[in-house]
Amino acid sequence: MNPFIEEKYPLPEELSILNLAKQGDSKAIEKILKAHQALIYNVILRMVYDPDQAADITQDILIKVMQELPSFRGESRLGTWIYRIAVNHALRIKKTEAETMITDFTQYGKDLDSIENTRFTQKKVEAIERKLLIEEAKIGCMMGMLLCLNREQRIVFILGEIFSVSDAIGSELLKISRANFRKKLSRARKDLYQFMNEKCGLVNKKNPCRCSRKTKGFIRLGIVNPKELKFSERSLANIKTYAPKKSDDFDEYIEPKYAELYRNHKFLIPPNLIKNIRSMFQDRKFREIFNLLQEDEIDGADPR
Structure with missing residues (x-):
């Protein structure tokens, strides 16, 4: 269904x-x-x-x-x-509350830069727990990037890029034309992927920002709570398990490596x-x- x-x-x-x-x-x-x-x-x-x-x-x-x-x-x-x-x-x-704190890519980039790069090598933290904390920081940071998009761009990106919704269904959901859905998706991709290419070490190895180096800073700021993980628990599988097979015949801006990072995020079990x-x-x-x-x-x- x-x-x-x-x-x-x-x-x-x-x-x-x-x-x-x-x-x-x-x-x-x-x-x-x-x-x-x-x-x-x-x-x-x-x-x-x-x-x-x-x-x-x-x-x-x-x-x-x-x-x-x-x-x-x-x-x-x-x-x-x-x-x-x-x-x-x-x-x-x-x-x-999160939307009032994260407003645009410029501000978000400055906030990330302000968090000191520190290698996460605490001996007290077990290897498995360390991996979970880094994963929590990565998913949280990437979801924060989504908030830099305005709401309409965000929902179009979530549907069209993360959950692989076609332009036919996407246009029906938003009550816009298929061409308009493709245009909005292309713009959202361009804005988000440009930021990731300039800041994120996951897609551009030249960037100094690494999830493992930001995790301790995220913990100090309370963004990551080791006692209560938001995104790394209660998972069934990853998103791509639930998304239809992606068809790119209508895409104008194809960057598979970026989209795949989001589709590999956890598909969480709700309360x-x-x-x-x-x-x-x-x-x-x-x-x-x-x-x-x-x-x-x-x-x-x-x-x-």
């Missing part, structure tokens, strides 16, 4: 579960939400940087999907419709958001608001 893969719709399995969900079947609704929560969470996480905020925003999106399910008319794939809701929500939410929503199902008022009352509940309702 990956919404980023182009397939004909409606899919039979989507229709059957959708009909039940639109009738207020809580198990069908839960199945739909559960099928998409992890992918939504991983997209939103790269929009806002903070896992806790990403979980809250993802839950808001899932509730909104549940609320609007009765209005779905099957004019697109269910997954595409769900991600259109997610994209619209991500573009309209209040600016997050159990469905558990929270399931508990909401137990509340009669909640079910009434979302038209989830069964016939016997309606028949037995207090006439007042």
Whole structure:
């Protein structure tokens, strides 16, 4: 049910579960939400940087999907419709704390330069833990780079470059033309990859910035917390496992080595958001608001 893969719709399995969900079947609704929560969470996480905020925003999106399910008319794939809701929500939410701290590439570059290069050779740190901390610093730094893009560029880059969304689906999600989606993606790539080429040692060996040399500085600044890793735990696999095979026939700016760095990032397991929503199902008022009352509940309702 990956919404980023182009397939004909409606899919039979989507229709059957959708009909039940639109009738207020809580198990069908839960199945739909559960099928998409992890992918939504991983997209939103790269929009806002903070896992806790990403979980809250993802839950808001899932509730909104549940609320609007009765209005779905099957004019697109269910997954595409769900991600259109997610994209619209991500573009309209209040600016997050991370977005106020990281504003553009110039400022971010200066902040990185200000962190002293120190070799991470603490004997007290086990080799495995050291590797995890460096990985945490690398992913955190690269996700910080995404925040230097404006929101629209960021969501286009996350969808088109990291999750390999085609221009056909991308244009549908953002309600823009395919040409416009390609143009926005090309601009986002150019801005981000130019910065990486000038600063990041992962793609340009001439650059002095190395993840292993910045990790201790990140720890001192509280950006990396050895006791509570944000990005290196709770992972299932890497992103490219969940992304469709990339087709570059519409690309104007192809730099595989840059994109691959992002696609190799962890695909994280979100908190159990469905558990929270399931508990909401137990509340009669909640079910009434979302038209989830069964016939016997309606028949037995207090006439007042």
